[in-house]
Amino acid sequence: MADSVSIPCHLCGHAHVEPLPEYAVLRRVTSDCKPWAAGGWLGVCRACGGVQKRMDAGWRAEIERVYREYTIYHQSGGTEQAAFSAATGQGVARSERIVERLVQSGLVGARGRLLDVGCGNGALLRACSRLLPGWSLAGTEINDKYRAEVEAIPGVSVMQVGGAADVTGEFDFVTLIHVLEHVPEPAQFLASLRAKLVCGGHLMVEVPHYVDNPFDLLIVDHSTHFSAEVLRGVAVRGGYLPGVLATDWVAKELTMVAQPTTTEPIALGEDIFPRIFADLRKRLDWLTEVAKQTRELARRRRFGIFGTSIAAMWLFGELDGRVDFFMDEDPTRVGRECFGKPVLSASQVPAGSRVWLALPSRIAQQVKARLAPECSNLEFFVPPELV
Ligand SMILES: [Zn+2]
Known part of the structure; x- marks a missing residue:
């Protein structure tokens, strides 16, 4: 070959x-x-x-x-994407959800020091500032684009341009929110962060979960696409013992909370390659089918795509931009334009339009069940089941 x-x-x-x-x-x-x-x-x-x-x-x-x-978040003018409940349509900022779950887990005390590596415009630090008021917060980022924004968050004492090694001191929590999937050699990267943790400290990692959300495979700048078993393997090779490894803290994402360990890495007994390879091929076939069905649906006007994130923008590309509108429930996005196309709320979509729910099948079905009764003049389409 x-x-x-x-x-x-x-x-x-x-x-x-x-x-x-x-x-x-x-x-x-x-x-x-x-x-x-x-x-x-x-x-x-x-x-x-x-x-x-x-x-x-x-x-x-x-x-x-x-x-x-x-x-x-160019689609919302910089506001963090909300994690929407498919069933209720209620949105909570993703970082708020993560920190809420962390507090519920009982792993964080009333006071401590937290370092968010790759803090972006400070979405996680802002949630920590609100939900962990006794904590001293620090962030790193590779450029200073959002420095003023991050430094203005109450509780943030350091915003360091560079890597974790450039920040002085040790931390009770080091967090990597949507960072590890971009990093070459993730096990070595995790190993390097052990020096930043106090004895008994925790590492938290949040990554997309391609098994639940195959659209993640299409993201050009993700060097790794994680499943739970592979994330666990990377943590173990980096010298950590995962405690929490959850798929339900945030939908379509994996959350891991781990602690440094001195025990020998656990050897994986099973030959996991054939199963993972077959499963991945299934997901690529599904994506190919989704693109095909979208092209067929888009032949007839008026055609719109639900959402303005990864899946929606991928299909917008697959259609060479032949979309009449985007439909979104996120109030920070409605009323804007996305690549020259209007972002409409459910009530603004013209009657008789076809709307493609570009989401993993199960979530798309839940959204359709919720929206269909109040939007009886629209035709909703969901992707095929991923079998
Ligand atoms: Zn390997």
Whole structure:
């Protein structure tokens, strides 16, 4: 096979990462929700099962472009994406949800020091400031674009441009919210963070969960696509013992809370590669089918896509922009334009329109069940079941 490369796995160092050539024909999308061209590469490590990109010169050049033009939440003017309940339509900022669950877990005391690595515009630190008022907060980011915004958050004592090693002192909690999937060699990266933790300190990692949300596979700047077992393996190789490893703190995401350990890494007994490879192929087939069905639906006007995030922007690219509108329930997005198309609320969508619910099937069905009675003049379509 021409593209069966023997690049080493960047998670475990094993020599062979098995490619899925069908990935190359799919359009992609950036993690800040901008459509991106097809032509990517995706493979699975034969040893650790890690789903990953080939981080060659071509990929690095693409990533550089993505980060140069990066805009956090451009669809809402910078406001963090809400984690919506499919059943009720109620939105809670994702960071609020994470910190609430952390408080409920009993793992955080009344006081302590927390370092958020890759803090962006301070979404997690803002939630900590509100929900953990006794804590001293610090953040790092690779540039100073949001420095003033982050430094203005009550409780933030440090906003360091650079990496965790550039921040002095040790912390009770180190958090990585949507960072690890961007990092080459994540196990080594986690290992390097142990020096920043006090004895008994915790590491928290939040990453997308491609198993529940196959659209994550299309994100060009994610170097790794995590499942729970692969995230656990990376943590163990980095010298941690995962306590919490949850799929229900935030829908479509994995949350891990781990502590440094001195015990030997646990060897994975089962050969997980065949199962992960087959399962991944199923997800790529599903994405191909979603793109096909979207193209068919979009032939008839008026056609709109529900949402303005990853899946919606990927399909917008697959359709070469032939969309009449986006429909969104997030009030920070409604009334704006997204790539020249209006973002409408349910009541603003013209009667008779077709609306594609670009979400994982189960979530799409819940949204349809909720919206259909109040929008009887619209036709909603959901992606096929992922079997
Ligand atoms: Zn591997």
